Amino acid sequence: MSAPVSAAGAWMRIRGLTKSFAGELALDRADLDIERGRVHGLVGANGAGKSTLIRCLAGVTSPDQGSVTIAGNELQLGTPKASERAGLAFIHQELNLIPHFSALQNMLLGAPKVTRFGMIDWKRSGVAARAAAERVG
Numbered sequence: 001m002s003a004p005v006s007a008a009g010a011w012m013r014i015r016g017l018t019k020s021f022a023g024e025l026a027l028d029r030a031d032l033d034i035e036r037g038r039v040h041g042l043v044g045a046n047g048a049g050k051s052t053l054i055r056c057l058a059g060v061t062s063p064d065q066g067s068v069t070i071a072g073n074e075l076q077l078g079t080p081k082a083s084e085r086a087g088l089a090f091i092h093q094e095l096n097l098i099p100h101f102s103a104l105q106n107m108l109l110g111a112p113k114v115t116r117f118g119m120i121d122w123k124r125s126g127v128a129a130r131a132a133a134e135r136v137g
Helices: 050-058 080-085 103-107 122-136
Strands: 010-021 024-035 065-070
Touching (some): 024 050
Antiparallel strands (some): 010 065
């Protein structure tokens, strides 16, 4: 998986990202440059490593080796909070990430939540989530 873009315009640089599961190589030295302000597509056959790459960027999965820099700063891989602080956000393809959560709770995983008195205000969070869903159809 390699799709280098001009290094001068790269906002995110992925170099040598590798991940295996139980000895099976899922991601093999992935290199990718992402330019700010451009739309990029990550396409490939089933098993090509797309989901593994995204899960590494999201901090859900720790790669075996490789690095990611965002705006010149190295991303601490393997921690969702570091990915969030770097400005990364993901919509995972799994429809129900946590089975016992409601659709709203799953939709707001990792998103800042409206709070009141230190508690999540689910009614206001629901209004914001519905508005977001309407914007994307």
